[in-house]
Amino acid sequence: xxxxxxxxxxxxxxxxxxxxxxxxxxxxxxxxxxxxxxxxxxxxxxxxxxxxxxxxxxxxxxxxxxxxx
Amino acid sequence: xxxxxxxxxxxxxxxxxxxxxxxxxxxxxxxxxxxxxxxxxxxxxxxxxxxxxxxxxxxxxxxxxxxxxxxxxxxxxxxxxxxxxxxxxxxxxxxxxxxxxxxxxxxxxxxxxxxxxxxxxxxxxxxxxxxxxxxxxxxxxxxxxxxxxxxxxxxxxxxxxxxxxxxxxxxxxxxxxxxxxxxxxxxxxxxxxxxxxxxxxxxxxxxxxxxxxxxxxxxxxxxxxxxxxxxxxxxxxxxxxxxxxxxxxxxxxxxxxxxxxxxxxxxxxxxxxxxxxxxxxxxxxxxxxxxxxxxxxxxxxxxxxxxxxxxxxxxxxxxxxxxxxxxxxxxxxxxxxxxxxxxxxxxxxxxxxxxxxxxxxxxxxxxxxxxxxxxxxxxxxxxxxxxxxxxxxxxxxxxxxxxxxxxxxxxxxxxxxxxxxxxxxxxxxxxxxxxxxxxxxxxxxxxxxxxxxxxxxxxxxxxxxxxxxxxxxxxxxxxxxxxxxxxxxxxxxxxxxxxxxxxxxxxxxxxxxxxxxxxxxxxxxxxxxxxxxxxxxxxxxxxxxxxxxxxxxxxxxxxxxxxxxxxxxxxxxxxxxxxxxxxxxxxxxxxxxxxxxxxxxxxxxxxxxxxxxxxxxxxxxxxxxxxxxxxxxxxxxxxxxxxxxxxxxxxxxxxxxxxxxxxxxxxxxxxxxxxxxxxxxxxxxxxxxxxxxxxxxxxxxxxxxxxxxxxxxxxxxxxxxxxxxxxxxxxxxxxxxxxxxxxxxxxxxxxxxxxxxxxxxxxxxxxxxxxxxxxxxxxxxxxxxxxxxxxxxxxxxxxxxxxxxxxxxxxxxxxxxxxxxxxxxxxxxxxxxxxxxxxxxxxxxxxxxxxxxxxxxxxxxxxxxxxxxxxxxxxxxxxxxxxxxxxxxxxxxxxxxxxxxxxxxxxxxxxxxxxxxxxxxxxxxxx
Numbered sequence: 004x005x006x007x008x009x010x011x012x013x014x015x016x017x018x019x020x021x022x023x024x025x026x027x028x029x030x031x032x033x034x035x036x037x038x039x040x041x042x043x044x045x046x047x048x049x050x051x052x053x054x055x056x057x058x059x060x061x062x063x064x065x066x067x068x069x070x071x072x
Numbered sequence: 073x074x075x076x077x078x079x080x081x082x083x084x085x086x087x088x089x090x091x092x093x094x095x096x097x098x099x100x101x102x103x104x105x106x107x108x109x110x111x112x113x114x115x116x117x118x119x120x121x122x123x124x125x126x127x128x129x130x131x132x133x134x135x136x137x138x139x140x141x142x143x144x145x146x147x148x149x150x151x152x153x154x155x156x157x158x159x160x161x162x163x164x165x166x167x168x169x170x171x172x173x174x175x176x177x178x179x180x181x182x183x184x185x186x187x188x189x190x191x192x193x194x195x196x197x198x199x200x201x202x203x204x205x206x207x208x209x210x211x212x213x214x215x216x217x218x219x220x221x222x223x224x225x226x227x228x229x230x231x232x233x234x235x236x237x238x239x240x241x242x243x244x245x246x247x248x249x250x251x252x253x254x255x256x257x258x259x260x261x262x263x264x265x266x267x268x269x270x271x272x273x274x275x276x277x278x279x280x281x282x283x284x285x286x287x288x289x290x291x292x293x294x295x296x297x298x299x300x301x302x303x304x305x306x307x308x309x310x311x312x313x314x315x316x317x318x319x320x321x322x323x324x325x326x327x328x329x330x331x332x333x334x335x336x337x338x339x340x341x342x343x344x345x346x347x348x349x350x351x352x353x354x355x356x357x358x359x360x361x362x363x364x365x366x367x368x369x370x371x372x373x374x375x376x377x378x379x380x381x382x383x384x385x386x387x388x389x390x391x392x393x394x395x396x397x398x399x400x401x402x403x404x405x406x407x408x409x410x411x412x413x414x415x416x417x418x419x420x421x422x423x424x425x426x427x428x429x430x431x432x433x434x435x436x437x438x439x440x441x442x443x444x445x446x447x448x449x450x451x452x453x454x455x456x457x458x459x460x461x462x463x464x465x466x467x468x469x470x471x472x473x474x475x476x477x478x479x480x481x482x483x484x485x486x487x488x489x490x491x492x493x494x495x496x497x498x499x500x501x502x503x504x505x506x507x508x509x510x511x512x513x514x515x516x517x518x519x520x521x522x523x524x525x526x527x528x529x530x531x532x533x534x535x536x537x538x539x540x541x542x543x544x545x546x547x548x549x550x551x552x553x554x555x556x557x558x559x560x561x562x563x564x565x566x567x568x569x570x571x572x573x574x575x576x577x578x579x580x581x582x583x584x585x586x587x588x589x590x591x592x593x594x595x596x597x598x599x600x601x602x603x604x605x606x607x608x609x610x611x612x613x614x615x616x617x618x619x620x621x622x623x624x625x626x627x628x629x630x631x632x633x634x635x636x637x638x639x640x641x642x643x644x645x646x647x648x649x650x651x652x653x654x655x656x657x658x659x660x661x662x663x664x665x666x667x668x669x670x671x672x673x674x675x676x677x678x679x680x681x682x683x684x685x686x687x688x689x690x691x692x693x694x695x696x697x698x699x700x701x702x703x704x705x706x707x708x709x710x711x712x713x714x715x716x717x718x719x720x721x722x723x724x725x726x727x728x729x730x731x732x733x734x735x736x737x738x739x740x741x742x743x744x745x746x747x748x749x750x751x752x753x754x755x756x757x758x759x760x761x762x763x764x765x766x767x768x769x770x771x772x773x774x775x776x777x778x779x780x781x782x783x784x785x786x787x788x789x790x791x792x793x794x795x796x797x798x799x800x801x802x803x804x805x806x807x808x809x810x811x812x813x814x815x816x817x818x819x820x821x822x823x824x825x826x827x828x829x830x831x832x833x834x835x836x837x838x839x840x841x842x843x844x845x846x847x848x849x850x851x852x853x854x855x856x857x858x859x860x861x862x863x864x865x866x867x868x869x870x871x872x873x874x875x876x877x878x879x880x881x882x883x884x885x886x887x888x889x890x891x892x893x894x895x896x897x898x899x900x901x902x903x904x905x906x907x908x909x910x911x912x913x914x915x916x917x918x919x920x921x922x923x924x925x926x927x928x929x930x931x932x933x934x935x936x937x938x939x940x941x942x943x944x945x946x947x948x949x950x951x952x953x954x955x956x957x958x959x960x961x962x963x964x965x966x967x968x969x970x971x972x973x974x975x976x977x978x979x980x981x982x983x984x985x986x987x988x989x990x991x992x993x994x995x996x997x998x999x
Contacts, residue, residue, distance in 0.1 A: 014261060016258070017260060037258075039127075039258050040127075040249065045255075046255045046257040047258050053110065
């Protein structure tokens with residue numbers, strides 16, 4: 004499964020946390036965006052990234068592999 | 073990420089009885105929490121933190137996770153204690169932890185209690201590490217919270233607590249994560265796929281895709297709500313298992329228990345807030361500007377959002393407003409009095425309808441709200457809405473809207489849409505009356521062409537009068553001159569020809585439609601879907617792929633729902649074309665996205681269509697259990713035996729045929745026969761296409777009964793019929809099956825002729841497979857097996873490897889035979905219970921000479937020594953001597969044990985009565 008498809012499969016909060024983190028937003032910014040405590044960001048990201056890694060390792064659709072038409 | 077549940081290989085409907093299981097679901101498995109558990113275990117084991125607080129929305133599964141963490145700790149040798157804080161004991165100092173404290177002394181001060189509690193707990197633990205679980209830690213009284221902090225900071229206990237996100241907690245509890253003594257982990261609701269897995273695991277069998285989608289949409293991954301929905305559905309008899317597939321029938325409503333749970337969450341509402349909640353509940357999602365037009369102040373929306381009743385999200389230049397959870401809407405709608413509902417519907421219709429530039433979706437919603445409010449809008453609005461309802465295949469709603477439009481004033485457009493709505497619901501008689509009357513009143517060629525198209529479909533499929541349908545088309549064609557209008561009639565005629573199995577004729581009729589640039593795109597798309605199927609049957613799979621691709625480019629990028637249906641029909645045929653051309657991966661990708669699109673659009677006919685395609689793909693790949701689940705979903709989603717629309721009938725027929733094929737290949741002749749009987753029972757005219765498409769199904773059913781010679785004869789008969797009808801594609805499949813059924817010599821000559829007539833890598837491979845079977849060329853068979861495996865056609869790969877093993881064995885190449893047999897066994901192992909005659913050789917013992925093997929096989933099939941001797945033209949004593957050798961080598965005591973060795977589990981041994989029908993490698997040996 005590719006990254007875009009895997010992010011779509013994740014629970015929304017996990018996907019948002021990863022996207023924000025990848026965009027360089029710090030813990031306070033992520034906490035503010037998600038409405039959670041700043042101290043909760045690091046564990047949340049650890050779980051989210053573990054879930055993402057698991058999805059990326061599974062066979063599945065790839066956006067780039069879509070046939071023409 | 074998920075705890076794996078192999079639903080396909082489980083007994084369907086395990087947790088309940090067939091029909092209306094009402095038992096309560098218990099012991100739901102833990103799914104989708106592997107990473108959270110891993111973090112918890114890490115936190116427990118490393119010593120970096122002294123506690124872990126699990127936060128999340130009510131019902132998300134925090135308590136279950138905390139319980140699992142304590143169970144893991146206990147299993148690791150820790151001493152565990154479980155505490156539940158609650159409002160009831162929150163006013164009593166140490167109320168929540170009282171049972172963990174030493175006997176109280178009258179004048180104990182809090183400080184003394186804290187000190188004694190630590191000692192007492194350590195003594196109770198007997199030297200083991202203490203892990204303390206606290207559910208709803210935010211409700212701890214101040215003294216208990218202080219004690220908890222004391223236990224943690226002094227390293228006396230590791231705490232695993234739960235608390236709801238957003239709720240204030242006592243200072244000592246908050247200090248746990250603020251001072252980095254404990255981690256705080258926010259637990260999320262399950263993802264969509266995890267919800268599906270959980271439901272299937274809980275119900276113990278496959279669940280129809282639309283039902284999973286519905287439960288996902290309602291629960292949004294909240295495990296508590298999901299459990300209550302499932303429990304309520306089973307108790308009410310709405311969630312039932314039929315033909316091995318769980319399915320929700322009728323509307324989903326919140327059970328009293330669920331309503332109570334939601335009621336607690338929503339809390340008491342002021343009348344102003346309730347009015348707002350009702351507007352959103354009946355109209356969600358609503359644009360904020362609609363609420364403004366309905367007179368709702370922005371401050372009310374803000375307050376409701378802050379209270380957790382509503383949620384908002386940006387949508388272009390506006391804000392979209394929903395209830396915070398979909399189930400809030402279920403409960404609020406159920407609690408709204410009847411008269412108030414009418415007021416709400418009227419308010420919504422006026423507020424949405426007062427804007428300019430309404431979308432098609434808004435037009436339908438406004439019309440429906442008017443119907444529910446029993447107010448009569450303008451006829452034009454109802455007709456427009458009916459048009460969209462027809463395009464979305466919601467014929468029942470379309471009929472209601474058309475009849476309401478009729479009350480608002482007779483409209484020619486409404487009448488024509490009503491006819492389509494009646495045809496779509498299978499009300500063929502009233503539809504024919506209406507259409508005949510409309511045709512008599514038609515003034516223009518365009519009107520005539522439109523009416524005749526619908527009427528011909530209704531006559532053909534609805535009233536089972538194909539000749540009359542054809543006559544109506546002929547008559548109209550004689551009167552209509554405009555090419556574009558004639559094209560729409562040709563598209564219908566092409567479809568009739570395809571379903572009648574006349575594929576070249578269908579292509580000939582459709583050619584002018586496809587070549588005319590002035591024909592409306594919708595008509596072209598319909599013609600292309602038909603032509604793609606016909607091209608596949610004719611063996612032109614590459615042309616079929618190209619045709620579908622060309623058609624899909626005609627769909628506008630911003631296509632609405634009406635276009636999406638045409639897109640799905642064409643995309644599905646493209647997926648089948650990919651399959652027949654050997655592009656399995658492309659077919660699977662297309663099918664997966666198509667299925668998801670159909671689920672998102674909540675379109676049962678399209679879900680059924682894509683489930684059918686996915687079932688056919690899985691079967692072709694050898695994933696037989698998966699195929700069976702997909703095909704049963706396709707059939708169940710169509711709603712059982714009463715299929716009304718012709719579109720649905722052809723899906724059902726193809727699904728039942730494919731199900732029969734899958735059952736036959738998995739040694740279930742009774743299941744195969746039952747599916748064939750169901751297919752026969754479908755109403756309407758015979759769909760002769762399925763006599764030959766996609767192959768000789770009945771041959772495989774006969775093979776499953778052990779009638780291998782008859783099976784090969786049937787496959788040959790199908791091939792002859794396909795040849796007669798000009799379907800080289802179907803003929804190729806049938807002839808390939810003849811070879812798979814043990815008679816490659818009977819197929820090879822004609823296949824050599826077909827080679828020049830068919831397209832695609834798969835076709836070439838199938839032809840080479842048969843040729844290699846006939847010549848018993850082990851090396852080529854090994855190579856072909858690898859090519860099949862590379863495509864993803866594991867069953868065919870396994871069969872080719874098994875045949876290669878047999879050919880190597882006959883040639884005395886023991887090592888190569890063992891290697892090919894091992895590959896065959898490995899590939900067959902991925903085919904989920906597939907049992908075909910070509911795999912039978914895998915189960916034959918090694919170490920016998922070719923002659924011994926031949927005699928042993930005959931003896932195992934029940935032939936006497938005398939009969940074997942007569943067949944082989946040798947002395948009876950020679951046979952007995954050979955059998956003696958066989959018994960000694962295999963260490964068996966007689967024919968009964970021999971038969972057991974030669975019988976593939978679930979598959980009868982091939983009778984040795986006809987030399988031509990022996991398994992492939994036996995025939996090779998003879999050749």
